[in-house]
Structure formats: structure tokens, C-alpha cells
Amino acid sequence: xxxxxxxxxxxxxxxxxxxxxxxxxxxxxxxxxxxxxxxxxxxxxxxxxxxxxxxxxxxxxxxxxxxxxxxxxxxxxxxxxxxxxxxxxxxxxxxxxxxxxxxxxxxxxxxxxxxxxxxxxxxxxxxxxxxxxxxxxxxxxxxxxxxxxxxxxxxxxxxxxxxxxxxxxxxxxxxxxxxxxxxxxxxxxxxxxxxxxxxxxxxxxxxxxxxxxxxxxxxxxxxxxxxxxxxxxxxxxxxxxxxxxxxxxxxxxxx
Amino acid sequence: xxxxxxxxxxxxxxxxxxxxxxxxxxxxxxxxxxxxxxxxxxxxxxxxxxxxxxxxxxxxxxxxxxxxxxxxxxxxxxxxxxxxxxxxxxxxxxxxxxxxxxxxxxxxxxxxxxxxxxxxxxxxxxxxxxxxxxxxxxxxxxxxxxxxxxxxxxxxxxxxxxxxxxxxxxxxxxxxxxxxxxxxxxxxxxxxxxxxxxxxxxxxxxxxxxxxxxxxx
Ligand code: SF4
Ligand code: FES
Numbered sequence: 001x002x003x004x005x006x007x008x009x010x011x012x013x014x015x016x017x018x019x020x021x022x023x024x025x026x027x028x029x030x031x032x033x034x035x036x037x038x039x040x041x042x043x044x045x046x047x048x049x050x051x052x053x054x055x056x057x058x059x060x061x062x063x064x065x066x067x068x069x070x071x072x073x074x075x076x077x078x079x080x081x082x083x084x085x086x087x088x089x090x091x092x093x094x095x096x097x098x099x100x101x102x103x104x105x106x107x108x109x110x111x112x113x114x115x116x117x118x119x120x121x122x123x124x125x126x127x128x129x130x131x132x133x134x135x136x137x138x139x140x141x142x143x144x145x146x147x148x149x150x151x152x153x154x155x156x157x158x159x160x161x162x163x164x165x166x167x168x169x170x171x172x173x174x175x176x177x178x179x180x181x182x183x184x185x186x187x188x189x190x191x192x193x194x195x196x197x198x199x200x201x202x203x204x205x206x207x208x209x210x211x212x213x214x215x216x217x218x219x220x221x222x223x224x225x226x227x228x229x230x231x232x233x234x235x236x237x238x239x240x241x242x243x244x245x246x247x248x249x250x251x252x253x254x255x
Numbered sequence: 256x257x258x259x260x261x262x263x264x265x266x267x268x269x270x271x272x273x274x275x276x277x278x279x280x281x282x283x284x285x286x287x288x289x290x291x292x293x294x295x296x297x298x299x300x301x302x303x304x305x306x307x308x309x310x311x312x313x314x315x316x317x318x319x320x321x322x323x324x325x326x327x328x329x330x331x332x333x334x335x336x337x338x339x340x341x342x343x344x345x346x347x348x349x350x351x352x353x354x355x356x357x358x359x360x361x362x363x364x365x366x367x368x369x370x371x372x373x374x375x376x377x378x379x380x381x382x383x384x385x386x387x388x389x390x391x392x393x394x395x396x397x398x399x400x401x402x403x404x405x406x407x408x409x410x411x412x413x414x415x416x417x418x419x420x421x422x423x424x425x426x427x428x429x430x431x432x433x434x435x436x437x438x439x440x441x442x443x444x445x446x447x448x449x450x451x452x453x454x455x456x457x458x459x460x461x462x463x464x465x466x467x468x469x470x471x472x
Contacts, residue, residue, distance in 0.1 A: 015353075026350075028353065078352060078354075078355070080356070081354035081356035082356050082358060107353055109352055109353060109354075112348055112350050112351065112352055113347060114346065114347050114348060114349050115347070177358055179344075179361070179366075180344035180347055180348075181344070181347035181348040182344075182347070184270075212269060212270070212271060213269065215270070216269055216270045219346075219347060220347055221343060221344040221346075221347030221348070222270045222273065222274060222343055222347075223270075223274065224340070224344070224365065224368060224430070225365065225426070225429075225430040225433045225434065226360050226365050226366075227360030227361070227365075228357070228358050228360040228361055229360070230360060231358035231359045232358045239433065240438045240440055240443070241438075242433070243434075243435075243436050243437055243443075244436065244438040245271075246274070246275075246433075246434055246436040247435075247436030247438060248436075249269070249271045250266075250275070253262070253263075253265075253266030253269075254263070254266060
């Protein structure tokens with residue numbers, strides 16, 4: 001047990017966005033939380049706050065989470081104006097309370113975008129990302145015997161870049177951080193991971209047109225090359241992938 | 256794939272298509288800025304050099320008119336599509352953040368893009384009234400410049416305007432290439448440096464003119 005006054009324990013003031021449902025008006029509520037261990041993750045801190053709220057008969061703060069190790073893309077909130085909090089290359093579940101100081105006010109808001117409807121409190125509906133993937137984020141492979149792993153030569157550099165793009169966990173921080181709520185980093189990464197590999201080439205044109213068409217239809221904003229997404233992406237995906245997507249789109253649309 | 260007009264227009268109407276038009280027209284203005292700056296640099300060579308440059312430019316006749324029509328067409332596209340993108344981007348986030356911090360990607364140029372753009376539109380209209388559509392029968396263009404800049408208020412306004420143009424270009428230049436799909440990171444860093452140099456050249460090259468004319472020449 002950690003005691004009050006202990007250096008590894010901090011007291012915080014939380015300002016949390018509370019919204020009962022998608023069509024209800026939300027507002028900020030302030031909670032004081034005491035004796036937060038700095039070894040906790042941000043989500044564990046919220047767990048502790050929620051436990052107390054449940055015990056006192058209040059509605060706990062709803063937030064998304066699953067793996068809690070930065071690989072699933074379920075978690076995420078804007079903390080003090082930064083998507084996934086202030087640390088570089090981390091998801092919210094990997095953000096530790098040691099990055100906060102005693103007495104800090106922590107403002108917690110959901111991803112805000114017309115395309116991401118708030119479901120409840122900090123939970124947003126990111127199924128629009130699934131729609132974009134369904135539109136073309138796949139390759140078609142005929143069933144049959146498993147092909148030999150090395151039958152298709154892939155240059156090492158291309159494999160690396162494709163792997164970097166494939167690191168996207170679909171968390172939506174890029175949309176949240178973008179001043180225009182644009183989804184182009186996500187779509188750029190998803191298009192690049194296929195385009196860079198020979199297996200992705202047969203459907204490249206169809207894929208670019210379908211995914212970008214879907215993205216436009218869903219009400220995301222337009223990229224103005226601010227590069228905020230790249231800075232906030234927990235997987236540090238480069239905007240180079242947006243340029244590659246543009247290139248793919250021109251090839252598909254004009255050639 | 257068969258080429259037809261509908262297809263072409265569909266591509267241009269998409270998010271990336273609109274960005275493409277912004278990038279191409281923007282780069283068109285960059286080329287114009289280079290030509291304009293190169294011409295204006297003759298001011299540093301003295302009154303005669305500048306007047307003879309202006310005369311030779313006029314002598315090109317229909318070529319100049321053609322370029323002017325092209326620029327007007329570019330300006331209309333750049334302004335209207337820019338305004339529409341601004342509106343769409345505003346609409347994409349109906350509920351704003353209580354706190355939103357810069358994560359390190361944005362620059363002064365990129366944050367102010369729509370506002371510097373609007374200001375430049377206003378400046379260009381004034382600039383055309385002052386120097387392009389002005390009565391030139393009984394005075395040379397150099398005399399007009401001298402007279403206009405001898406008003407310190409105007410000289411100050413001009414210098415501020417040039418700083419704003421440089422700010423707009425500092426984001427616009429590399430951003431156009433990013434939109435055009437330059438995904439090679441080595442080229443990209445080079446283009447970023449070139450963008451900075453270009454915006455400094457524009458800001459200093461034009462912005463220093465009133466100071467030179469009033470105090471040095
Ligand atoms: S590109 Fe990065 S920020 Fe955007 S969804 Fe993928 S992992 Fe998240
Ligand atoms: S909970 Fe899986 S990435 Fe955070």
C-alpha cells in the first residue's frame with residue numbers, strides 16, 4: 001500500500017467529458033482523485049476512479065480498452081490537448097501516471113470528429129474505419145495449397161516500409177489530432193501496406209479509388225499537410241504514407 | 256482503363272483531387288513569384304534598368320495578357336477551392352476540443368494558411384489597383400513606385416504583406432509536393448529546405464524594396 005505524502009503517489013483533479021449517449025448533450029465533470037500510484041497506467045487510474053464511483057452509486061466513466069499493451073488500438077482519449085496523452089509513440093494504455101505531477105489538472109476528452117460519433121463518455125464509434133477497410137483494404141487470394149513463402153521476391157527495403165505502414169492499429173488518434181479531422185494517415189497506411197508489396201499490386205487501382213471514395217463519403221476532413229497525425233500516432237507512422245496514397249490515387253484516377 | 260470526362264471530373268472532385276488543384280495552382284503562383292521577383296530585382300540596378308525591364312515586359316503584348324488570364328483562372332480556382340476545403344474541414348469537427356495542443360507538426364505557416372491566404376487576396380486586389388490598373392501615360396512605373404512607397408504607412412503595409420506572403424509560401428511550397436505524392440523522404444527533406452529558402456527569398460527580395468527605394472537609392 002502506498003501512503004499519502006509518498007513520492008510515488010499523486011493527487012489529481014480530473015476534468016472528464018461525460019455524455020450519456022450519442023444524441024445527448026455532453027459536459028465536463030470534475031473529480032478529485034487521491035493517492036494515485038505513479039506506477040499505474042492511465043487506464044488503471046481510471047479503473048480506480050471508476051471503482052470508487054461504483055461504490056458510491058455513480059455512473060462510472062465509460063472508456064474503450066482491450067489489450068492494455070499498445071497493440072489493439074481500442075483505447076484512446078485526448079488528454080490535456082494531446083491524443084493518447086503527452087508521450088511520443090504511446091497509446092493511452094501505455095501512458096504511465098509518472099508523467100503527471102501532484103496537483104495536476106487532467107482534462108480528458110473523447111476523439112472529436114464528425115465521423116466518430118460519441119457512444120458514451122470517452123467511447124467513440126470507429127466503425128467508419130471498418131467501412132473503409134471493407135471498401136478495399138484487403139487482397140484477394142484464391143484458396144488452394146499454401147504457396148511457398150519465398151516464391152514472390154520482395155525487396156528488403158519494401159518489406160520494411162510495408163511493415164512500418166502495417167503497424168497501424170486503427171486507433172483513430174490521427175483523426176483526433178488532425179486540425180481538420182482527416183483520416184488520411186490511417187487510409188495512407190492501409191493503402192501503403194499493400195501497394196509496397198507485390199501481392200497488393202493487382203488490386204492497387206481499385207483499392208485506392210474505393211478506399212479514398214469511402215473516406216470522402218464518411219465526412220472526414222481534408223488533409224492540409226499539418227503533420228500533427230504523424231506526431232501523435234502511437235505507431236509513429238510517417239506522412240510519407242499519405243504522399244504514397246496520393247500518388248496511388250492519381251495513378252488510379254488519371255492513368 | 257477507359258478515359259472519359261466523367262471519370263476525370265470525379266477524380267478532381269474527391270478530397271485528394273481538390274488538394275491536387277490547390278497544389279498545382281499554388282506551384283503556378285510560386286513560378287509567378289520567381290518571375291515577378293526576378294523582374295523587380297532590376298530595381299536594385301537603378302531606375303533605368305527597371306523602366307527598360309517594364310517596357311520590354313509590355314512589349315511582349317499578348318503573351319503577357321495570356322499569362323494574366325492564366326493567373327486569374329488559377330486565382331479563382333485556388334481561392335474558391337481553398338475556401339470550400341476550409342468549410343469542409345471546419346464541418347468535420349462539430350464539437351471542438353476544450354484544450355488542443357500542437358504536437359509539433361504544425362508551423363506558423365501551416366496554422367495560419369487560410370488567414371494569410373485571405374489577406375493575400377486582399378493585398379493582390381490593392382496591389383493591382385495601385386500598380387497595374389494605374390494611369391501610366393505621364394509617369395514611368397518607377398515614379399509611381401517611388402511616389403507610392405514615399406508614404407511610410409503604405410511602405411509598412413507592403414513590408415508586412417510580404418512577410419505574410421512568405422509565411423504562406425513557407426508551408427505552401429513543400430506542402431504542394433507532399434500533395435503531388437512525393438513519398439521519397441530524402442527528396443522531401445530537400446523540398447522542405449528549398450521551401451524555407453524560397454520563402455525567405457520572397458520575403459526579403461520583395462520586402463526590402465521599399466527600404467531600398469526610400470533610404471538607400
Ligand atoms: S495511423 Fe497511427 S494514429 Fe492513425 S489509426 Fe493508425 S495507429 Fe492510430
Ligand atoms: S488497450 Fe489495446 S492499445 Fe490500448
